[in-house]
Amino acid sequence: MKRRTTARCTAVAEAQAAAAEAGPAEAAGGSAAEAPSEAACASDGLLPVAERFVSLNGEGPRAGKRAAFVRFRGCNLACSYCDTRWACDPACPVAWESIDGLASFVAAQEAELVTLTGGEPMLQPALAPLVERLAGLSRVRFVEIETNGAVDVGPIVRLRADLARRPEGVRVGLTMDWKLPSSGMERHMVRGNIALLGVDDTVKFVIGDEADLRRAAEAVRAFDLTSRCNVYFSPVFGAVDPADIARFVVDGRLDGVTLQVQLHKILWPGQEKGV
Numbered sequence: 001m002k003r004r005t006t007a008r009c010t011a012v013a014e015a016q017a018a019a020a021e022a023g024p025a026e027a028a029g030g031s032a033a034e035a036p037s038e039a040a041c042a043s044d045g046l047l048p049v050a051e052r053f054v055s056l057n058g059e060g061p062r063a064g065k066r067a068a069f070v071r072f073r074g075c076n077l078a079c080s081y082c083d084t085r086w087a088c089d090p091a092c093p094v095a096w097e098s099i100d101g102l103a104s105f106v107a108a109q110e111a112e113l114v115t116l117t118g119g120e121p122m123l124q125p126a127l128a129p130l131v132e133r134l135a136g137l138s139r140v141r142f143v144e145i146e147t148n149g150a151v152d153v154g155p156i157v158r159l160r161a162d163l164a165r166r167p168e169g170v171r172v173g174l175t176m177d178w179k180l181p182s183s184g185m186e187r188h189m190v191r192g193n194i195a196l197l198g199v200d201d202t203v204k205f206v207i208g209d210e211a212d213l214r215r216a217a218e219a220v221r222a223f224d225l226t227s228r229c230n231v232y233f234s235p236v237f238g239a240v241d242p243a244d245i246a247r248f249v250v251d252g253r254l255d256g257v258t259l260q261v262q263l264h265k266i267l268w269p270g271q272e273k274g275v
């Protein structure tokens with residue numbers, strides 16, 4: 001029984017990989033109904049992909065750079081301002097994709113930068129083997145993982161230390177949210193993650209109001225974040241005037257903090273998917 005289910009999962013994944021060039025929407029919509037149980041697919045090492053596409057990175061130190069994106073379904077948080085709620089919905093249609101299938105997609109794009117996002121990508125049991133596989137692709141130079149700060153990043157940090165010793169020299173960076181009061185999710189932060197961050201990592205504070213700004217500044221100072229990693233303050237789009245954050249950073253002498261607005265919200269206003 002298990003072997004039959006595994007074969008079906010694999011067949012579904014292979015069919016989706018073959019349909020990669022038809023686009024992620026078609027792959028997700030066309031195969032999900034045929035798939036065996038999701039638990040069986042997950043235990044078969046497949047990953048629930050809500051969408052995959054090529055665009056420009058919207059945030060962090062690599063904002064504006066071309067990247068191949070893979071967005072996974074599911075999140076363990078429910079932030080007040082979430083702009084990818086559709087991908088967090090357990091009912092979101094997905095393509096169950098194999099690691100090889102995703103590697104084929106990235107290789108076909110000839111992308112140097114890969115961004116793994118969600119939802120919350122760290123919830124995927126197969127994330128580390130996927131990162132390792134992507135790091136073995138000849139064109140890939142950097143794998144970025146966007147994470148919400150509410151999942152232990154230790155396994156990925158240990159993997160990247162291993163990858164850094166390999167001749168390919170591929171770097172792995174975390175862009176980690178620091179949830180502030182207006183998100184409603186602050187209590188879920190895994191504080192142990194902070195000590196694991198390094199120069200290729202970013203802490204992103206999404207600012208929803210003035211109380212968030214004050215809390216963010218406290219955290220930057222208390223954990224000396226700017227000497228540990230990149231630090232960005234980013235307004236909840238449409239909720240906070242970026243000029244207010246700019247003034248706060250200047251007046252507060254928050255050297256090392258970078259103000260950033262979400263590039264894709266400016267370039268492609270109102271577009272939720274594929275950007």
Ligand code: SF4
Pocket residue numbers: 075076077078079081082083084085088118119120148
């Ligand atoms: S962590 Fe990110 S994806 Fe999850 S609910 Fe919050 S904003 Fe949305």
